[in-house]
Amino acid sequence: VEDIEQARGTAVAAEAALAKVAATRQGTLIGTGTEFANDTARVNTLVTSAAAGNAAGNRGRTQFEYVQGQLTTCLQLANTAVRDYARSGPGVLEAARLALTAPRAKDPRTGEWIPGTGGLTASLTDLKDLQNEALDAQKESRWLNPVYVRSLLVGPTAVMLVCVLATGHVVARRFRRFVGLPLV
Secondary structure, three states, X not given: OHXXXXXXXXXXXXXXXXXXXHHHOOHHHHOOOHHHHHHHHHHHHHHHHHHHOOOOXXXXXXXXXXXXXXXXXXXXXXXXXXXXXXXXXXHHHHHHHHHHHOOOOEOOOOOOEOOOOOOHHHHHHHHHHHHHHHHHHHHOOHHHOHHHHHHHHHHXXXXXXXXXHHHHHHHHHHOOOOOOOOOO
C-alpha cells in the first residue's frame, strides 16, 4: 500500500514535469524531458513492487494490470504529443496530462465516485482502496486470532499428555506395574 501511495505521488510529479514541458512550448526540441521519464519509470517500478504483495487476489491482479496498461497509454500519449507538437500544438500535451491526473467520474444518481474512471492517479487511488479492503478482510481472519494460534500450539502437547496418562492408567491397572520415567 505504501508503494502504491508513493507511485501516486510520483505520477503527480510526472504530470508536473509534463506541465513544465508544455509551458516551454518547445516540446519538439526537448521531448517529454528526463524528469517525466524518470518519474514514469519510478511509477512502473513501484507498481510492480506493490504487485508482489497483492492482497486482493484476482481482482487486485486485474487492477494492477489495468494500472500498468494505463501508465503505458500515458507514456504513449505523451510521446506522441511531443512528436506531433508542431502540428497539433499544446492541446495534445494537455490530453496526455489529463491521462495522468483526470479525476474520477461521479454517478449522477448517487453522487458517489465511480471506480475505474479517471486518470492514472485516480486508478492508483482505486488500487490502494482495493488493497486496503483486502488487508482489512485478512485482519479479521480467525487464523490471526490468538485463541486459535495458541490452541494449535498447545493442542498437540495436550493430546500427548492425555495419551501418556491413559497408557499409564492401562499399565497400572491391567499389568499391575508402576509407570516408569521413560514413558513420561
